[in-house]
Amino acid sequence: MKARDASPSAAEVAGAASAPALIALDWGTTSLRAYLFGAAGEVLAAHTSAAGIMNLPSAPEDGGFDAAFDDACGAWLAASPGLPAIAAGMVGSAQGWVQAPYIETPASAEALAAAVVRVSTARGLSIAVVPGVLEPGALPNVMRGEETQIVGALEAGDGDAGAPAVPQSALIGLPGTHAKWVVVEDGRIERFYTFMTGEVYAALTGHTILGRTMTLPAAPDAAAFARGVTVAREHGAAGLLATAFSVRTLGLTGQLAADEQPDYLSGLLIGHELAGLDAVLARRGLALRASAPKLIGADALCERYRTALAQFGCVNAQTVRHATERGLWNIAVRAGLVKPA
Amino acid sequence: MKARDASPSAAEVAGAASAPALIALDWGTTSLRAYLFGAAGEVLAAHTSAAGIMNLPSAPEDGGFDAAFDDACGAWLAASPGLPAIAAGMVGSAQGWVQAPYIETPASAEALAAAVVRVSTARGLSIAVVPGVLEPGALPNVMRGEETQIVGALEAGDGDAGAPAVPQSALIGLPGTHAKWVVVEDGRIERFYTFMTGEVYAALTGHTILGRTMTLPAAPDAAAFARGVTVAREHGAAGLLATAFSVRTLGLTGQLAADEQPDYLSGLLIGHELAGLDAVLARRGLALRASAPKLIGADALCERYRTALAQFGCVNAQTVRHATERGLWNIAVRAGLVKPA
Structure with a gap:
């Protein structure tokens, strides 16, 4: 497309x-x-x-x-x-x-x-x-x-x-400052979840110790992002308050370069968002991996979510434009x- | 004492x-x-x-x-x-x-x-x-x-x-900007976890939309704090990125007064910290409810943790002074x- x-x-x-x-x-x-x-x-x-x-x-x-x-x-x-x-x-x-x-x-x-x-x-x-x-x-x-x-x-x-057709029952994701995940059934908004992912990213990078050792990479670092998603998915049991500190400790121990830290943290946050979404969907008998979510947002951000979703086994996410x-x-x-x- | x-x-x-x-x-x-x-x-x-x-x-x-x-x-x-x-x-x-x-x-x-x-x-x-x-x-x-x-x-x-005697094998909590939870065995620091609870609280209240509707209460609001802990414990599956937004939505819907919001958010964060701690301890065959953690820190903050721990069934926490x-x-x-x- x-x-x-x-x-x-x-x-x-x-x-x-x-x-x-x-x-x-x-x-x-x-x-x-x-x-x-x-x-x-x-x-x-x-x-x-x-x-x-x-x-x-x-x-x-x-x-x-x-x-x-x-x-x-x-x-x-x-x-x-x-x-x-x-x-x-x-x-x-x-x-x-x-x-x-x-x-x-x-x-x-x-x-x-x-x-x-x-x-x-x-x-x-x-x-x-x-x-x-x-x-x-x-x-x-x-x-x-x-x-x-x-x-x-x-x-x-x-x-x-x-443009892909969106079925009248769908899972729709709207990444951003306050990301929304919306369950639509029979064309109606049935329930939804808000994740403060974008705003928390800005607060952590701008106003905590994590931002002090970061430098912006010349281009988005896909590997660092994927690593962050993986950590949230596989080692996220202690929650974001704990995993976020790994930005610092991986940096201190020479395992995460300064210019890898922004995308690593981004992956960490989006990974926690998707893990949380998966957990609440599971309570309704739904599974992220079995869904084909529609994404609404800026292309680069939706692409970031698509790669993160793929780590959760959800490979059919599609970006909807002009929504x-x-x-x-x-x-x-x-x-x-x-x-x- | x-x-x-x-x-x-x-x-x-x-x-x-x-x-x-x-x-x-x-x-x-x-x-x-x-x-x-x-x-x-x-x-x-x-x-x-x-x-x-x-x-x-x-x-x-x-x-x-x-x-x-x-x-x-x-x-x-x-x-x-x-x-x-x-x-x-x-x-x-x-x-x-x-x-x-x-x-x-x-x-x-x-x-x-x-x-x-x-x-x-x-x-x-x-x-x-x-x-x-x-x-x-x-x-x-x-x-x-x-x-x-x-x-x-x-x-x-x-x-x-x-002062209470601390056994040479113990779980020790050090609340604060970067809270630590430390597993001591045979008098040695075996492993530990860091939660950025205090610093994230400051970043969320000072640099996100959550802080904009808050006012400081005249005195700490124990009920609002307990409510935050409960939400993290009972409704925390979606993770902190999601539950944090409830400060705003409970405020918007008239269910949480402006001066209840700071302690509610504090309870939410500490509740997520303890839920995360409980989850990682469980992987080692330990349970927060069966432990008698020692707390090191300012009295008021340790007391806050003691009440939160009690919600997790952990009623034997003690504050250690002059550590x-x-x-x-x-x-x-x-x-x-x-x-x-």
């Missing part, structure tokens, strides 16, 4: 003839990605900025959300006034533009579309904000933004012959914001 | 009549504790400063170690010139005053004493620096400073009727630096 960037270039959409039909926003903590869709659901244009909800051009009370929105979409709206608009991600959190309360699991695309919350821009445009999903319980879980990607992944294959755009379009259609051509 | 500070006050040693016989230093990364011993092994005076090896009054190449040593012990040496001196801790590391190479497990007090390395002060005094201990293997482990405390704990009971001073004296005697009166 040909690797494609998540944001099709103007050249890729040059053949598109349909008129602008929808503005869609993937608005997270640290970035804002805006898409202009044509009536057939194709991306006509995209705009990415660092104006995440914690990084707005001005404070929320000083119109920071409006300013960021105008910067991203103002030209599109000038050319096509009154376009419908949809947004997903942390923009709907308590710290966002408007709070779109979580809906509970099991959560379908229909339920998400029915629960969108509206916010009006300073110029009077109404934006539909997609809710997050809450799995209640003794240890609750929450997602915000990923639900839209999952809807998109479940639709994958539409209009993209190269975010597909999900935003899908929910917009279900919410009646736009009718597909 | 009456709680006693690790550094006996002048009043406590007022009855001591013997002359100064030894200077002993517990010199770590962030603090320097100096003791003046009498010939019977009693502490005559103590001096504590923040002049750890990473916090010297001047750079090492500008005489920083000498300056810190003079500040701590200069008055004692002026009154009793030529006293023998011993030091343990990070002062013997590659970043220390002199490198005292690790000795390997199994490590006895005799072996530690035989491997001390000498460094001369600018004034010509010779200080014997105790080596650390290395457990070689696929995942090596190291300690530096704790070996001396363990020697002291194995001697506990001498001269202190209130550092006892260990320094013991190794000094074995190294021939001083003859006990």
Whole structure:
């Protein structure tokens, strides 16, 4: 399958003839990605900025959300006034533009579309904000933004012959700062797990003794990464608090070079994540090795997870692309914001 | 047993009549504790400063170690010139005053004493620096400073009727930044495990999203701590990367107040540490619940561990006091630096 960037270039959409039909926003903590869709659901244009909800051009009370929105979409709206608009991600959190309360699991695309919350821009445009999903319980879980990607992944294959079809029951992994693993049954988000893998990696490398002896390698070190995964898988019984110290002791004893340590630690953390996932899946009669998970995320990170999953006997993981755009379009259609051509 | 500070006050040693016989230093990364011993092994005076090896009054190449040593012990040496001196801790590391190479497990007090390395002060005094201990293997482990405390704990009971006697085979826990759990057999350090519990707690609270919603309680919250331990013990299968996120989701869903979150996370981390310890002990045919571990560390922290251990069915944990001073004296005697009166 040909690797494609998540944001099709103007050249890729040059053949598109349909008129602008929808503005869609993937608005997270640290970035804002805006898409202009044509009536057939194709991306006509995209705009990415660092104006995440914690990084707005001005404070929320000083119109920071409006300013960021105008910067991203103002030209599109000038050319096509009154376009419908949809947004997903942390923009709907308590710290966002408007709070779109979580809906509970099991959560379908229909339920998400029915629960969108509206916010009006300073110029009077109404934006539909997609809710997050809450799995209640003794240890609750929450997602915000990923639900839209999952809807998109479940639709994958539409209009993209190269994309793998995702069955309506699937295990979906979304690596990142707060990695999610989501069990989808009959097209609904049934339950999910959050692993703070990316954020803990940053905290350990930036703010503990482990980072002090590390140097960044010239290129990612696949062998060091695989070694970390192996240690977590085979020697992980004592848990991450113990295995993490091996970065230091292997370094002190000359068994792990300074520039091997970052990828080794990355493998260690992802290995613990997958071992933990395997353990909780087992309680439900599922096995990672028997699953064919779909991965949503940056290509290089998904590839890292694919190699780690293979160590757990799971060799059928596939990366799903354009899940975010597909999900935003899908929910917009279900919410009646736009009718597909 | 009456709680006693690790550094006996002048009043406590007022009855001591013997002359100064030894200077002993517990010199770590962030603090320097100096003791003046009498010939019977009693502490005559103590001096504590923040002049750890990473916090010297001047750079090492500008005489920083000498300056810190003079500040701590200069008055004692002026009154009793030529006293023998011993030091343990990070002062013997590659970043220390002199490198005292690790000795390997199994490590006895005799072996530690035989491997001390000498460094001369600018004034010509010779200080014997105790080596650390290395457990070689696929995942090596190291300690530096704790070996001396363990020697002291194995001697506990001498001269202190209130202190519990530690059998020559024991499980010894040393909570802290890098918590150690040490298996002692026949008086020798056979193997040990390091858990980065304290440092990970600081990194998670200071440098991840978990810290953002926390407020410090007016007093330690024992119930929140116990709840964290329970979650790690009963719902910890997914691992720390997953359970840590419950600080946030329990907060978001109104089930964990902001000022409960610090102690809840502390309980979670210590619970994962003990669950991991239990798992690795089980592979050796040992069980935490059947053990009577000795704890070395600050009273409040040891008490925290005792309550957590009780959740794992381990109700016989005891805190050992004055382990550092006892260990320094013991190794000094074995190294021939001083003859006990």
